[in-house]
Amino acid sequence: MEVGYNKRNLERCLCKSCPVQIDSICANERKLNMLDTLANMKEGSLMPEPANMAAIYCSIGKSTCADINTDEICQCNKCPVFSENNLSTLYYCKLGKED
Template identity: 30%
Template sequence: MSKIDFSMENINQCLCSKCAVQIESQCVKDKQKIMLLITQQDLDSPMRMDAERVPGVYCTTGEAICKDIDTKKVCKCNECYIWKEYGLKDFSPGRYFCRDGEAI
């Protein structure tokens, strides 16, 4: 498996923002507001997307910074385009990247 790119394409395809694990997280909601502001900024804006601002793509960025996510809820990783595209079912961890770290 090649390293999963931390890119706008993958951010946009990621299901984390719709996942029950983090849907009630205030930290995630705050990060989503920041992401919206960034996407509305001019391309020359000093604000950029980075792993600390994006509540998702944990399969490449590792564990979630937000600690108020609820990993007792059902994970959606196996429904994600990225999970399917990169064959993440064959790698560790198999799901719950937000809790267990990036796919290796």
């Protein structure tokens, strides 16, 4: 199933607080930019480039941040985006989106 790349999913995504990227300098910089973008985004605005995101990897594919720690526990299975889209794998930040 294709997971929508949209503001609603971005707002509800748990990646922003996931232990896998909590200590990542790269992901934290992207997260700050992303939160600022979300706060200023108007309804119907275009979504930012996926490469600048630190979230909804189940939609955009794997992270390009080399300093994420996939030895930490993934929380994808606790995410509303995960359950609403009937997803089945974890660590989308490492493995990319489902086919």
